[in-house]
Amino acid sequence: xxxxxxxxxxxxxxxxxxNDNTGTVFMEHSELYVKRIRKLCKERGIAINKLxxxxxxxxxxxxxxxxxxxxxxxxxxxxxxxxAFNMTLAEFLDFEELNEYSFEDDTEK
Numbered sequence: 001x002x003x004x005x006x007x008x009x010x011x012x013x014x015x016x017x018x019n020d021n022t023g024t025v026f027m028e029h030s031e032l033y034v035k036r037i038r039k040l041c042k043e044r045g046i047a048i049n050k051l052x053x054x055x056x057x058x059x060x061x062x063x064x065x066x067x068x069x070x071x072x073x074x075x076x077x078x079x080x081x082x083x084a085f086n087m088t089l090a091e092f093l094d095f096e097e098l099n100e101y102s103f104e105d106d107t108e109k
Contacts, residue, residue: 030071033078036095037066040085055084 041051048066052059057080064070065077075089082092 028071030068030073032095033073034066034068036092037081044085051081051084055080057081057084 037048037051040046041048046054048062049059051057052062055062057077061070061073061077062081065073078092079089082089085092
């Protein structure tokens, strides 16, 4: 088994490793969207560039999300991606990691 993953943002995380001094891996909520998109693409055999076409989301926009450059994708963009997966936005956002994520420690403004 790997290290446990906590879904919270803390100020004392080592920015180089994403870990605190206990070895716990921390993840930002934006990384959860990326993980969800990649997982659904893998399960359905869809390449990211094909997803861009299917969702009518610009290739550059989707690339920026998947590469982590876009931290807060617009709801409209997430909705288009969800529809490409034949899901509602609610279904797309309803997954364990996001449901367990604590936004209380998120310092984003």
